[in-house]
Amino acid sequence: MDVVSPDLNSILPDEIMDTEAIAMEEDPPNEPPAPSVQSEPEPAQVPMEIEVSEIVSLCPATAPTQKTQALTTSTTTDSTLCSISSGTQLIVTSASSAGLKPVASSTTQSSSAVVGQGLPKLSAPLTLPANHQLILSKVAADGKSPGTTVLKQEGQKLLVTGLSKSGQPLVLALPHTWSKPATSQGTGDGKAQPTQFKVVTTGAKPVIGVQAVTSTSQLLGSSTSLQAQQLKTVQITKKTPVSTAGPMITKLIITKALNSKGLTGQAAVQAPMVPGRVLSQTTPLTPPRSIAVGEAVSTPQNISSSSKVAISPLKSPSKLTVVSVASQPPNSPQKSMTLPINVALGQQILTVQQTSTTSPVKAGTSQSTAQAVKPVQTVAIGGTPQFKTIIPLATPPNVQQIQVPGSRFHYVRLVTATTGGSTQHTASPSTNTNPSIQPGKPMMMNTAAVRMSVPIVPAQTVKQVVPKPMTSAAQVVTTSQTQQRLIMPATPLPQIQPNLTNLPPGTVLAPAPGAGNMGYAVLPAQYVTQIPQSAFVTLASSSGFSAPTSIQTQARLPLNGLSAPDTTSRPRKPCNCTKSQCLKLYCDCFANGEFCNNCNCVNCFNNLDHESERLKAIKACLDRNPVAFKPKIGKGKEGESDRRHSKGCNCKKSGCLKNYCECYEAKIMCSSICKCVGCKNFEESPERKTLMHLADAAEVRVQQQTAAKTKLSSQISDLLTRTTPAITSGGGNTESLINLHTKAPPTGSL
DNA sequence: GAGTTTGAAACT
DNA sequence: CAGTTTCAAACTC
Structure with a gap:
């Protein structure tokens, strides 16, 4: 069946697309006790x-x-x-x-x-x-x-x-x-x-x-x-x-x-x-x-x-x-x-x-x-x-x-x-x-290449x-x-039950008992928002909906609810699945509730053309793990420091200092729930600190290079504009010049 | 780019 | 739940 049993409704995590939903916990608003129609919650007290x-x-x-x-x-x-x-x-x-x-x-x-x-x-x-x-x-x-x-x-x-x-x-x-x-x-x-x-x-x-x-x-x-x-x-x-x-x-x-x-x-x-x-x-x-x-x-x-x-x-x-x-x-x-x-x-x-x-x-x-x-x-x-x-x-x-x-x-x-x-x-x-x-x-x-994601870069497709x-x-x-x-896939939406958000995009929910035949589908924003990859940042299903603290966060919820740093402008990496048909959690695209788009996968079923299969796969995943599509990295109340992996890692050889480790990849420390062996991903770990410094240095280097390039480019263009058109016409060397300069900045300064 | 390593996911 | 297999990413060369 394509349809997810109504039971899933309850299962659906609130944060499916929003890892940060957890943060919301802070103020437990007066939640309307029951969705019952007759109950009259006080709207005023319930923040939108x-x-x-x-x-x-x-x-x-x-x-x-x-x-x-x-x-x-x-x-x-x-x-x-x-x-x-x-x-x-x-x-x-x-x-x-x-x-x-x-x-x-x-x-x-x-x-x-x-x-x-x-x-x-x-x-x-x-x-x-x-x-x-x-x-x-x-x-x-x-x-x-x-x-x-x-x-x-x-x-x-x-x-x-x-x-x-x-x-x-x-x-x-x-x-x-x-x-x-x-x-x-x-x-x-x-x-x-x-x-x-x-x-x-x-x-x-x-x-x-x-x-x-x-x-x-x-x-x-x-x-x-x-x-x-x-x-x-x-x-x-x-x-x-x-x-x-x-x-x-x-x-x-x-x-x-x-x-x-x-x-x-x-x-x-x-x-x-x-x-x-x-x-x-x-x-x-x-x-x-x-x-x-x-x-x-x-x-x-x-x-x-x-x-x-x-x-x-x-x-x-x-x-x-x-x-x-x-x-x-x-x-x-x-x-x-x-x-x-x-x-x-x-x-x-x-x-x-x-x-x-x-x-x-x-x-x-x-x-x-x-x-x-x-x-x-x-x-x-x-x-x-x-x-x-x-x-x-x-x-x-x-x-x-x-x-x-x-x-x-x-x-x-x-x-x-x-x-x-x-x-x-x-x-x-x-x-x-x-x-x-x-x-x-x-x-x-885009009909063809559809990657469901929210554009990180403003302005690319729509000018607002x-x-x-x-x-x-x-x-x-x-x-x-x-x-x-x-x-956009549309299905009659007779009723929507709470926690729908947890469902992966495209999930079809069976009608609730008594609701008649009408089921509903969960449409992640991604369905609606397909943008040329270059322009947008993929939005993790759950993350996107979370209340982003910053603009950047809005764009995507990285896999695990990573914070903004990663979300800035990077589209999701294309997957390379060959055997999973992109219908298993091995596939990052699928795991994030996205369709594959511009990926390198083989025999991909994670697309609109195989919606039924996809739905089945989603259901299967949910059967195995009701929170399969929830972000693995929850957000602590206090912020990043408290974020931790929901399940913990199981690393044995990497010392949790390589990206094999989900905790490390998410830039968080391993926690007590991790089952890792020889973990070096803890606060005081010297190895970790070293890595972090190296990473920071590399990042700074990249930034410097980028800045240098930008500056040189602007200078060159400015120079060209000042010079007579003759120069511009002969600008064949311009590029090489730029490249030359761009390489100039010492990268090893840090 | 090919091959290896790794650990999560899936399976038994 | 534990052990094994599968898988794709991360990593190395």
């Missing part, structure tokens, strides 16, 4: 950052709870009440093209969910746990499979899964880490760390960007696409409501730019939102497409129409409002969505806004009257909408469905229409001005410009990409 395993499932089959205060004003025929635990409100409204019906959010503090027409068959209740996981998944409209749109945000994760009308799933996964931007740069309040996710697709090249922003009010990325065909921006801002009752706002806006007519989406996006605002930059040429949330299909005419999903969890009464306004031709396929929330990939704008504010939402506050003509509408719940995330979903033409033989996953390839032709490569890099955001960097995926001040300033992300593809 906390990795609460709880997941909010929209319209789960389970019995709804807390319907009491739900207020549904949607005129849609199919409205579903979703129970939201912890008083969160969830409102989902979709308006057909014919008539957009405003969705009113219940003012009551209790959670309420409203489902608009666009979401047919939404009989299942929506449950929104206090934790901030939001899962939107849309199921294919084939009619057989229920459609679901799930936004999952676990502290640092955001998953967006959707299936296009054609049944093409779209999944966006954001790692937890994103939600935890570097606090250092942020407000400084460790607890209040808003996270922003940006996904941007532009032009022929869809770009997906994710940003995590510390400040609550921040701008989500905007992307400019030359062709403006697709624009996706997802922004999630988390702010833990502390005593001050800081608002927690999470907005997700998915906008799809219509080829010709769409326009309003842009306007809405650009409209400054206070405190946070989202800027979407789209080329004027092609306005963004209408937003369709729910199954609504936006007719070309409805370009202006936009559907928004606003989710705003309020402290005590957290509210979630999802409004989809899409004009859909009656004929539009995939109208029947069984899932609570349907997001039409094509031409839809989804706005999810999460705000934790004390002020209750007032009914009718949602202004999103689904009028096709109108630009994107934002629904302000519990206050003014502060953050917007705009995710332009690929229009059907832009979405390619990929079928993997034997794979249970639906893969969607988002292809931006290239002006010229195929765009396989993530061409234009995007720059992210704010490094701190990197965790959420936009990621790009974010104002440094994480605090309140809005962040703007601009992406100009030519060719980008996104491949």
